[in-house]
Amino acid sequence: MENENKIKLFLVDDDALFLKSLEIEFMENADFTIETFATGELCIAQLSNNPDIIILDYQLDGIDQTAMNGIETLDKIKAFNPNIPVVMLSSQDKIEVAVNCMHHKAFDYVVKSETAFMRLQKIISAIFEYRKMKKELNWYMDRM
Structure with a gap:
């Protein structure tokens, strides 16, 4: 029951160290349910878990040169x-x-750097603010 109110976040990156550090940052600084994936294929296989947001690496070829890249994963x-x-x-x-x-x-789009986590936090806040405004606008439009 407790996890139902948490934001479900998928983190997808072939850089295990960066992926783990990002996961730790989100776990320590926000209330998320987090699933991590080293490849786009693994992420795609779990989309039925209905993530609220996906943070996806552009390259994704560090583990397997034939793996889907970030753009292919994004398209799927x-x-x-x-x-x-x-x-x-x-x-x-x-x-x-x-x-x-x-x-x-x-x-x-966020460049990996020492400020990437702060940028990601702001973007996630903006996503939910946008959703809230869209929902309110639709509510008003339905009454006109």
Whole structure:
């Protein structure tokens, strides 16, 4: 019962150290139910668990060179449920990468750095604020 009110967060990254540090940061600083995955394939296999938000690495080829990359995984997530917000992570600080992610319907793009966790927290807050405003707007529009 307790987990029903928690935000369900999927973290997907092939860098085990970064993935674990991100998981620890979220566990220590927020009330989330967290599932971690080293590959896009593992994440896709668990989408029926209905995550509220997915934080997804752009590369995903550190463990298996033939694994799906972040964009392929993003496309499959959006095909499964276009309403799941996906925040892309990458060590690449290139505008082309960010634009490509947004073109594939990522909610946002964050460069891996020492401030990445703070940025992710702000983005997650913005996602839920946006959902709240959208719900209120729909409520008002239904009454007109």
